[in-house]
Amino acid sequence: MVERLARAVSEKTGILVAPTLAYGVSSDVERSYAGSATLERKTLHRVLNELVDSWERQGLEEIVLMTAHGYGPHIQAMAAVVADFVRVRAVDIHAIDLAAFLIGGSAAEHAGEMDTAILLHLAPELVREDRVEDGEPGGRILRAVRDEPVPPMGSPGVVGRPSLATRESGRRICEYLVDYISRRLDA
Numbered sequence: 001m002v003e004r005l006a007r008a009v010s011e012k013t014g015i016l017v018a019p020t021l022a023y024g025v026s027s028d029v030e031r032s033y034a035g036s037a038t039l040e041r042k043t044l045h046r047v048l049n050e051l052v053d054s055w056e057r058q059g060l061e062e063i064v065l066m067t068a069h070g071y072g073p074h075i076q077a078m079a080a081v082v083a084d085f086v087r088v089r090a091v092d093i094h095a096i097d098l099a100a101f102l103i104g105g106s107a108a109e110h111a112g113e114m115d116t117a118i119l120l121h122l123a124p125e126l127v128r129e130d131r132v133e134d135g136e137p138g139g140r141i142l143r144a145v146r147d148e149p150v151p152p153m154g155s156p157g158v159v160g161r162p163s164l165a166t167r168e169s170g171r172r173i174c175e176y177l178v179d180y181i182s183r184r185l186d187a
Contacts, residue, residue: 001068001115001118001119001123002020002068004123005066005093005122005174005177005178005181006020008178009178009181009182009185012179013185015185018051018055021047021048021051023038023044024038024039024044024067024071024074025038025039025040025044025069025071025073025074025077026074027071041073041074041077042077045077045080045081048065048081052082052083052088053083055086056083056085056086061085061086061087062086062087062088062089063083063086063088063089064089064091065078065088065090066090066091066181067091067093068092068093068115069092070092070093070094070095075090075092075095078092089185091181096177096180098173098176098177101114101117101172101173101176102114102117102164102169103161103169104160108159109135110135110157110158110160111135111159111160111162112135112160113169114160114165114173115162116132116162116165116170117165117166117167117173118173118174119170120166120167120170121167121170121171122174124167132162132165133156133162133163134158134160134162134163135156135157135158135159135160135161135162
């Protein structure tokens with residue numbers, strides 16, 4: 001998601017896009033899902049600092065880090081990146097209020113309506129609509145770990161209602177995100 005959103009922001013603003021770092025910091029619960037791979041917070045922080053240092057040495061004046069992974073320790077690793085001269089800004093799309101676009105409102109989610117809607121617009125081939133399953137069957141109470149909603153063990157990994165997502169809401173969300181982020185970066 002973030003790679004395609006970054007490309008759209010780039011087209012609108014002329015900001016260059018670096019290759020995506022496809023790994024981040026995840027909770028212990030997320031690590032238990034098959035196929036999950038994660039970095040420690042200190043590792044992500046170090047990698048980002050080294051990349052920023054490298055680009056700073058090449059003369060860049062500003063670097064924007066974007067993420068679509070709203071987990072607290074992941075965001076903290078990004079927010080703690082330091083540089084001598086270059087301006088570093090972080091954009092977390094989960095921190096942008098998108099409740100107006102969502103039927104389910106702004107409740108905490110993981111692979112829920114917002115993520116599914118965005119993917120339905122950006123990469124519909126990645127969404128298996130026949131397998132979409134809401135993460136709140138029977139009104140199960142979910143817990144949060146460090147601000148991240150945690151799906152119950154044995155679940156498909158969903159918190160929220162991806163069944164509410166539509167391609168149209170995904171299109172509107174993406175247009176809003178690209179415009180919102182572009183305006184903030186131009187300011």
